[in-house]
Amino acid sequence: MIAANPARCLRFLAVLLCMGGVQGVAGNCLAAPALMPQPVSYLPRPGALALAGGVQVEWQGTRSALLDRAVARFTQRLAMLSARYATPGQPAGLTLRIRCLDADPAMLSIHMKEHYHLETGPEGATLVADGPAGVLRGLSTLLQLVERQESGPVLDAAVIDDSPRFAWRGVMVDVSRHFMSVTALERQLDMMELTRLNVLHLHLSDGQGFRVESRLYPRLQQVAAHGAYYTQRQIHELVAYAADRGIRIVPEFDAPGHSYALLQAYPQYAAQPVTTPMDPKRVVRAAMDPSNPQTYVFLSRLYHEMAGLFPDAYFHVGGDEVRPDEWTGNPHIAAFMKQHGYADAAALQAAFTRRIYSMLAHEGRTMMGWDELIDAPVPASIVIEPWRGSRYTVAAAAAGHPVVVSAGYYLDLLLPAADYYRVDPLDPQGNGLPPDQVAQANVPALNPFTLDPAARMTPELATHVMGAEAPLWTEIVTEEMLDTRLWPRCAALAERFWSPASVRDEASLARRLPVVQSELEMLGNRASADSHRMMARLAPDDTAPLSVLLSVTSPVRNYAHNHVFGPSRVAPTLQARPLDHAADIASPDSFAAAAFERDVRAYLAGRHDLVASLRARLETWRGNDSRLRGMAATDPALREVLPASAQLAQLAQAGLDALNAAPAGWRERAEAAVSTARAQFDASRSMLDVRKQPQPAGDLLQDITPAIALLVQGGDQPPMAH
Numbered sequence: 262m263i264a265a266n267p268a269r270c271l272r273f274l275a276v277l278l279c280m281g282g283v284q285g286v287a288g289n290c291l292a293a294p295a296l297m298p299q300p301v302s303y304l305p306r307p308g309a310l311a312l313a314g315g316v317q318v319e320w321q322g323t324r325s326a327l328l329d330r331a332v333a334r335f336t337q338r339l340a341m342l343s344a345r346y347a348t349p350g351q352p353a354g355l356t357l358r359i360r361c362l363d364a365d366p367a368m369l370s371i372h373m374k375e376h377y378h379l380e381t382g383p384e385g386a387t388l389v390a391d392g393p394a395g396v397l398r399g400l401s402t403l404l405q406l407v408e409r410q411e412s413g414p415v416l417d418a419a420v421i422d423d424s425p426r427f428a429w430r431g432v433m434v435d436v437s438r439h440f441m442s443v444t445a446l447e448r449q450l451d452m453m454e455l456t457r458l459n460v461l462h463l464h465l466s467d468g469q470g471f472r473v474e475s476r477l478y479p480r481l482q483q484v485a486a487h488g489a490y491y492t493q494r495q496i497h498e499l500v501a502y503a504a505d506r507g508i509r510i511v512p513e514f515d516a517p518g519h520s521y522a523l524l525q526a527y528p529q530y531a532a533q534p535v536t537t538p539m540d541p542k543r544v545v546r547a548a549m550d551p552s553n554p555q556t557y558v559f560l561s562r563l564y565h566e567m568a569g570l571f572p573d574a575y576f577h578v579g580g581d582e583v584r585p586d587e588w589t590g591n592p593h594i595a596a597f598m599k600q601h602g603y604a605d606a607a608a609l610q611a612a613f614t615r616r617i618y619s620m621l622a623h624e625g626r627t628m629m630g631w632d633e634l635i636d637a638p639v640p641a642s643i644v645i646e647p648w649r650g651s652r653y654t655v656a657a658a659a660a661g662h663p664v665v666v667s668a669g670y671y672l673d674l675l676l677p678a679a680d681y682y683r684v685d686p687l688d689p690q691g692n693g694l695p696p697d698q699v700a701q702a703n704v705p706a707l708n709p710f711t712l713d714p715a716a717r718m719t720p721e722l723a724t725h726v727m728g729a730e731a732p733l734w735t736e737i738v739t740e741e742m743l744d745t746r747l748w749p750r751c752a753a754l755a756e757r758f759w760s761p762a763s764v765r766d767e768a769s770l771a772r773r774l775p776v777v778q779s780e781l782e783m784l785g786n787r788a789s790a791d792s793h794r795m796m797a798r799l800a801p802d803d804t805a806p807l808s809v810l811l812s813v814t815s816p817v818r819n820y821a822h823n824h825v826f827g828p829s830r831v832a833p834t835l836q837a838r839p840l841d842h843a844a845d846i847a848s849p850d851s852f853a854a855a856a857f858e859r860d861v862r863a864y865l866a867g868r869h870d871l872v873a874s875l876r877a878r879l880e881t882w883r884g885n886d887s888r889l890r891g892m893a894a895t896d897p898a899l900r901e902v903l904p905a906s907a908q909l910a911q912l913a914q915a916g917l918d919a920l921n922a923a924p925a926g927w928r929e930r931a932e933a934a935v936s937t938a939r940a941q942f943d944a945s946r947s948m949l950d951v952r953k954q955p956q957p958a959g960d961l962l963q964d965i966t967p968a969i970a971l972l973v974q975g976g977d978q979p980p981m982a983h
Contacts, residue, residue, distance in 0.1 A: 294417050295776035296405050298457055298756035299764045306418035308383045312343040312407065314354030321360035328361065328396055330505055335400045338455075338784050342407045343414035355416065356385035357403075365392030369509055370574060371727060375459075376424035381406055381416055397507040398423070398457050405780070427686065429665050429728025430758035431460030431511070432751055434743075437467035437522070439735040440489035445743055447502050451785055452748060454506035456755035456777075461503055462511045462577065462730055468521035468544035473512075477566050478559075480526035484537075487522070496570045511629070512571040515579030516560060517613055518587075521547035530556045532587045532594060541837075548587040551613040552597035561620045568624045575644060576621050581631035583610055611637035618643060635660055648732070650693035652713035654686070658725035666729040668692040670754060672746060673734045675818045677850045678753040678774060679767045685757070686729040689716035694949060702949050710948065729758050737823045739840050741795060744788040745848055749778035771859075775852040788848075795846045799898045806888040807843065807899065809881065810906055812853045814961040816844040821945040822960045833951070843902045844960035853878075854964035861968040865975045876920055879913045882965070886910035904958035912938060912969045919972040931973045938966040 296303065316336045339355070365374045374392030377399035381387075386403060390396040406417040432453060434441060450461060465472045471485035474492045482490045491499070503510050517532075521544045524531040532550045535543070549556050568576060585606035588594045594609075603609040614630070618640050621628045629644040632653040641661035647653035647668045657664045669684035669692030684691040693712030731754045738746050753770055782789055796804040796811070816822045822844055824833035857878060864871045889906045893899040915931030917923075942962055944954035 294406050294408060294419075295773040296402065297752050297773050297777045298759035299761075300402065300421045300423035301761060302420075302422040304420040306382055306420060308418045309408070309415040310355065310381065310383050310385065310418070311412075312339070312354045312414040312416055315340075316355045316357055319356065319358045321358065323361040323364045323393070325364070325393065327505060328359070328393055331393075331397055331400060332357075332359070335404065338404055339407065341783055342404060342409075342780065344409070358385065358387045359396060360387075360389045361393060361396050362390065363392050365394065368393055369504055369507070371428050373428075373459075373507070375428075375457075375507075377402075377422075379403060379419070379421040379423070382418040386416065394459075394507045397454065398425075401455050401457055404455065404784075405777075425457070425759045426761060427726070427728030427758050429460055429730065430458045430755060431462050431665070431728070431730030432458055432747065433462035433464060433513075433667065433730050433732035434747075435464040435467070435733060435735040436472050437464055437470045437735075439739050440470065440472060441735075441740050441743060443491065443495050443499055445740050446499060448744070448785055448787065449747060450503050450506055450508055452744075452751070452781055453508055453755075455781060455784060456752045457759050458751065458755050459507060460509050460511055460728075460730060462513060462732075464513045464515070464732075464734075466514045466523060467519045468539070468547065470522050471526070473567065473570065475563065475566055477562055478527065481523065484526040485522040493570055500571065509573045509575075510571060511573050511575045511577055512567060513577035513579055513629075514564070514567060515581070516617065517549040517551060517610065518547075518581065518583035519545065519579055520549055521545075524549070527559065529553075530559055532591050545582065546584045546587060548583050550591070550594060551588070551609055552594045557616055557620075560617065564617075564620055565624060568621075568626055574625075574627050575629050576624070576626040577629040577646075578617055578621075579630060580610070580614060580634045581648070582633065607636040610634075611639050614639045614643070629665070632657060635662065644727070646730075649709045650712060651689050651691045652693060652711075652716050654726065655689045655713070655716040655718055655722060658718075658722040662725065664726045666726060667732050670729060670731040671734070672731050672750060673736070673738065674820065675816050675822060675849045677815065678750045679770060681731070681750060682753045682757055682767060682770055683765070685762055686726055687718050687723050687762070689713070689718045694947060698947075698949055702952070704949070704952065707948065729754075736835050737840055737845070741791050742840065742845060744786050745792055745846075748781055748786055748788055749774050750849065752777050752781070771855050774850065775856075778852075792846050792848070795841060798841060799843065799846075800892060800896065802896070803892065806885050806892060807902070809885045810889065810902060810909060810961075811843060811847045813851050813857075813882065813909065813963070813965050814847050814905055815849050815851055815964050816847045817941075817945040817951075817956050817960045817962060818849075819945050819948045819951050821951040821956050824951075842959070843905075847961060851964035854968065857965055858968035858971070861971050865971060872920060876917065879916045879920070882913035883910045883917065901959045902961065905961040905963070908934070908938065908957075908963055909965070912963055912965055916965075916969045916972045919969075919975070928973065931969075935966060935970045935973060938963040939970075942966065 316339060318332055367373050373394045375394045375398050377388060377390040377395035379388050379399050379402060388396060388399040390399055402421060406419060408415050408417055453461065470487050471481045472490045473496060474490055475481045500510050521535055521539065524535045524547050525537055528535055530549050530553060532548045535547050583606065588606050588609060598609055603612065614634055618628045627644060629646060632645055632647040632649055634643060635645055635657055643662060644665060645657035645662040646665045647657060650668050654664055654666050654668065666686040670681055690712055694707060694710050696711045699707050699711045731751055733746055753774060756764065793804065796807050800807045820833050823836050825836050860871050860875055864875060886906045889899060890903060893903055911934040915934045918927035918931055941957040943950060944956055945951050
């Protein structure tokens, strides 16, 4: 695994640009760096520049303190990637000429100028950008051109012209369910800068906590924060940290639903009574009282205060999952609805939304909310964020709303990067459940998640889509898990949101992803370090056997992990337990399994020189089971992974039998092992499947299954010599 060995070459010399959508690639497809996101245009050039010293910058055009700080970060990161720090008196190894054409009054807005043109070669690097944001984006690409060779680090030579497909390219982090420190968020902002993402959407309030200091309503931190919140000074510093990296922070304060924590502090605004301590059955249900005039006074003052902390033009108010019986079950609210002619809860929420819209307009802010807001007519200038499926992207655009898509990008579903990568923000069929399967399952709660086969995205509707973002809800994510749950999948989505729509080669993505993740870890990402620390708690004497198992397994998907289902199998309930199990450590993407599958395919295509390497890996996986069992005899924490360990050994044996042409009977055993592993993948294939099928012990899936199936299918060929 490359991330575990930073000294290894950071570039694959295979054909990574033989793909549609990247212009100017020669027909023989030269070796290329692992760029992510892929630029609009990439032309390799002969020659490379040895990186033997520091950086000398020659400025033209606009220069600012922000750009000086960006160059300082670039210089430090270049030294880290090239493993060389400039020493006093040493001549500069890289001459970097920067020409920023405009100061860009739209900087840090949806309209900021991010286009750049980059040329590198033996003479150095020249970066020409339309504005400061373009300089930042160009510097991130320049870092990805660093290649570590036997003779030392070099800068690849190329001509790149690049600009984003979408203006809004975001990540959403829920800091209500599990609080994330400022340091952790700053680290994510660094990773976002390196992958050209430009919006951090912070979900700052929900049933579990309100996370920002309020001087107008101090009970929000005294009661609703449950001991963890950001001071106003910290918010100012975080916003400035993001701005330095060309990243906007969009706050979300959910209303009228998802308000349990807030209403614990100020119960007079609740539609139904709230209790302390928190009622786990109502934590996602509690809603504000829209019939109380003082509710709007409270929100107006609170949003005014919060808008003063977050300068971005967009202000997210949630608006999702309001339970109708929170209102209809209150006699006063029911009477209010009848008096004012509100036929249902959706109509009442639309009236509430219009009041909030006016408040935010008064603050000079554009209101943003989840797709439930369009269940009844609301002002067309409200930005809608579809989350329940691609049908709402089309519906919101057709109603005239600006749109930011999150449907198809929920990282807490624990899908591998390729699953998210193949969903395009403009694809009306990109995300959703098959209508016939939902109808057959008879689960009304899932009806909003069904695909609409009639949905069509037109060029005119597409102009309403500002971009997309990847949400990470944190019911089962602690700060220690944050880097692993965001990266490298966010790097894949950065490419989906930035690069041309025709950049879709999943094989290329799979090859580049570990390279990019390795670079991110050298520049501060803590995914491997935090995972190792979690493993050390489970296996304090020796992490190696657990590490081997987790390198080729992944957690179950679609909310199957750490959730239980009631007798109706309608809605999952989070199982309260410490997030320190093996499936909490396992990554949704197994680089080791992906590399093994590539080698299996190459072997079956005739690369018989790979057989020794394949056999060695299979023997390691088979033998690992006895090591884990020996450790589990004295360490009970490891016992839950033993079924997965035994299954890995069985699959590895199946692969060895296929390579070795084992005696009669091997195929039946091998096919049975593969069939069991495939059935476990099917059990969490969708939100429908997890409701009707049991999950594997330990919530772990066997990621070598496809490769073993290929070996078993091809096992009739003659055995190769050892």
